[in-house]
Amino acid sequence: MKIQPLTPTIGADVYDLDLSCELSARDIEATINAFLKYHVLLIREQKLTPDHLVRFARYFGQVGAYPFARPLPDHPEVIAIIKEPEQKTVFGGIWHTDSTYLTQPSMASVLYAVEVPAVGGDTLFSNQHVAYEALDTSTRQQLSTLTAEHSSAKNQDKLRTDHLTSGAMQQQSKPVFTAIHPVVRTHPVTGRKSLYLSPAHTTRIIELPEDESEAILASLFSHALSDDFKCRVRWQPGTVAIWDNRCTLHYPLNDYHGYRREMHRVTIDGDRPR
Ligand code: SIN
Numbered sequence: 001m002k003i004q005p006l007t008p009t010i011g012a013d014v015y016d017l018d019l020s021c022e023l024s025a026r027d028i029e030a031t032i033n034a035f036l037k038y039h040v041l042l043i044r045e046q047k048l049t050p051d052h053l054v055r056f057a058r059y060f061g062q063v064g065a066y067p068f069a070r071p072l073p074d075h076p077e078v079i080a081i082i083k084e085p086e087q088k089t090v091f092g093g094i095w096h097t098d099s100t101y102l103t104q105p106s107m108a109s110v111l112y113a114v115e116v117p118a119v120g121g122d123t124l125f126s127n128q129h130v131a132y133e134a135l136d137t138s139t140r141q142q143l144s145t146l147t148a149e150h151s152s153a154k155n156q157d158k159l160r161t162d163h164l165t166s167g168a169m170q171q172q173s174k175p176v177f178t179a180i181h182p183v184v185r186t187h188p189v190t191g192r193k194s195l196y197l198s199p200a201h202t203t204r205i206i207e208l209p210e211d212e213s214e215a216i217l218a219s220l221f222s223h224a225l226s227d228d229f230k231c232r233v234r235w236q237p238g239t240v241a242i243w244d245n246r247c248t249l250h251y252p253l254n255d256y257h258g259y260r261r262e263m264h265r266v267t268i269d270g271d272r273p274r
Contacts, residue, residue, distance in 0.1 A: 001030050005038060010127035010248065011231035012038035019046050019056045019240060028059045035060065035108070036190055040125045040231065040243040047238060048112055050075040050264065057110045057266040060242065064106060064269040066099075068152075072264070081111075081263045083256075090254040094158060095126070095225060096200035097245045098267060100150040101177040107270030110242045113235040117259030123241075126249045127229045128194040132184060135195075135223070143195075146183040146208070148217075150201045152176055159200065180206060183220075185273040187246055194247040195224055196273055224249060235263075245270065 002015040012034060017027060035041050048056075054077050057063045065071065069079040069091070081091045099105040111123075132140070153176045183205065185196040199221045205213040233241060243250060 001027055003034050006231045009130050009229055010038065010125055011040040013042050017043050019043060019048055020052050032060065035242060035244060039127055039248050040241060042233060043240045044236060045238045046240050050078040053078060053110060053112050053264060053266055057268055060108055061268040064267055066267050077266055079265050081265055083261045085258050085260050088257065090252055092252055093254045094155055094200035095249050095251045096198045097249050100181060100198045100201050101152040101179050103179045104272050105270050106245055106267040108242055108244050108268040110266045112264045113237055113239045114264055115260055115262040116235045116237055117256035117261050120253060120256030121235060121261045122253050123233045124251045125231050125243060126225055128224060128247050128249060129192050130229045131224045132193050132195045143183045147180050147206045148183050148197060149178060149180050149203045149206060150198060151178045151203045154201050154203050181273045188271060197224060
């Protein structure tokens with residue numbers, strides 16, 4: 001197995017893996033170590049069924065159903081993220097990390113490119129360990145005791161992709177999920193700290209007055225998205241990505257109106273952030 005970093009801070013291409021076959025224990029260990037080191041892995045030129053995708057995700061943890069989007073028939077763990085040529089909104093189209101509005105947000109997500117636009121449709125990722133480490137000591141000290149609220153209601157209109165919503169969810173009148181998490185979390189495996197804010201869903205810092213909370217969130221969102229912390233993923237049909245939701249943000253660019261894009265996603269359950 002060969003690994004080629006994408007940038008100095010985040011992302012790597014992994015070569016010589018065929019995910020349609022069961023991986024050896026050695027390859028699984030090497031892939032998990034690479035995931036912990038680079039936070040976003042890309043495995044290209046795969047030809048996978050939904051079962052292959054779920055098997056790959058299970059090497060990293062327990063696969064969870066994602067109740068907010070319609071799964072593939074017979075594959076409750078796999079959702080199809082589709083943007084049709086005539087649609088204007090894109091699923092997850094604001095910088096975020098997955099499901100922070102849940103008490104136990106998902107720890108990682110796996111995405112498989114089934115159909116990609118001829119132009120555009122890349123996804124950007126940002127390393128939030130490096131974002132945290134780039135803060136000055138007094139800011140880090142200030143953030144260490146703060147917690148933030150995350151809500152699925154924030155930006156709901158901009159993020160709305162009704163065609164993807166599961167039947168069960170369509171029948172409910174837009175349920176709202178909220179959770180409170182530390183602003184700085186510690187990675188449960190590596191022990192490394194990261195900023196844990198999600199521009200799409202973080203609404204306020206609990207311990208601060210509203211105006212201070214707004215000001216500090218605006219400044220931290222902007223810091224978290226510095227080009228120094230980012231990589232850009234150009235998809236090809238057959239690309240598989242896995243990213244670590246505990247220490248990254250991502251943003252699917254919505255720059256391909258008139259083209260179709262279809263991705264299959266599996267999410268891996270996580271613990272309560274600490
Ligand atoms: C997501 O936010 O999970 C989707 C990412 C993408 O479509 O590139």
